[in-house]
Amino acid sequence: DVKVTQSSRYLVKRTGEKVFLECVQDMDHENMFWYRQDPGLGLRLIYFSYDVKMKEKGDIPEGYSVSREKKERFSLILESASTNQTSMYLCASSKGQGRVAFFGQGTRLTVV
Amino acid sequence: GQSLEQPSEVTAVEGAIVQINCTYQTSGFYGLSWYQQHDGGAPTFLSYNALDGLEETGRFSSFLSRSDSYGYLLLQELQMKDSASYFCAVRDTGGFKTIFGAGTRLFVKA
Numbered sequence: 001d002v003k004v005t006q007s008s009r010y011l012v013k014r015t016g017e018k019v020f021l022e023c024v025q026d027m028d029h030e031n032m033f034w035y036r037q038d039p040g041l042g043l044r045l046i047y048f049s050y051d052v053k054m055k056e057k058g059d060i061p062e063g064y065s066v067s068r069e070k071k072e073r074f075s076l077i078l079e080s081a082s083t084n085q086t087s088m089y090l091c092a093s094s095k096g097q098g099r100v101a102f103f104g105q106g107t108r109l110t111v112v
Numbered sequence: 113g114q115s116l117e118q119p120s121e122v123t124a125v126e127g128a129i130v131q132i133n134c135t136y137q138t139s140g141f142y143g144l145s146w147y148q149q150h151d152g153g154a155p156t157f158l159s160y161n162a163l164d165g166l167e168e169t170g171r172f173s174s175f176l177s178r179s180d181s182y183g184y185l186l187l188q189e190l191q192m193k194d195s196a197s198y199f200c201a202v203r204d205t206g207g208f209k210t211i212f213g214a215g216t217r218l219f220v221k222a
Binding site: 004031033035040041042043044045048050056058059090092094099100101102103104105106 | 114120143145147153154155156157160162199201203208209210211212213214215
């Protein structure tokens with residue numbers, strides 16, 4: 001079974017904290033993505049990576065950074081968490097030119 | 113800019129057929145996908161169209177017209193378990209980046 005694992009299902013952090021969201025995939029996929037999901041807005045792409053150490057900005061990168069030191073792991077970093085970053089964060093991976101993205105179960109982050 | 117438009121909600125009865133439309137405006141196009149997401153769950157892949165026409169997978173079919181920048185997902189013989197959110201998504205040129213629509217919430221009534 002293909003698997004994308006996000007380190008936490010629920011997180012509560014304080015404003016100003018540095019937050020790390022981790023994602024690991026076991027499918028040897030080249031591409032990995034971070035989305036945030038908010039009601040009425042669907043999934044919005046924050047960052048993606050098509051290779052180790054490579055990253056590209058998505059549609060809403062402000063306030064976020066990413067790290068991909070190994071092929072299987074893609075980390076999303078909130079440098080200084082703010083309340084407007086309270087959201088569901090979804091990690092996904094896909095293979096090369098593959099048509100299918102596989103998603104993790106999501107991390108519901110609350111910033112207080 | 114890039115955008116995908118789909119209805120926010122659709123309601124249908126069990127056993128019926130429902131069509132969820134998606135129009136897109138993107139800087140590049142490599143294919144149109146559909147994903148299903150149940151409450152509290154992860155989005156899961158349903159269907160993909162790279163070329164014009166209809167793709168059928170069991171009770172679900174998906175259609176694409178690239179000249180109209182339009183596609184739809186057709187769900188037949190609706191079941192209660194089909195109540196979920198459905199997202200259309202476009203892979204841009206090069207295939208690396210996938211942009212999602214806001215999603216259509218489908219309610220199936222008995």
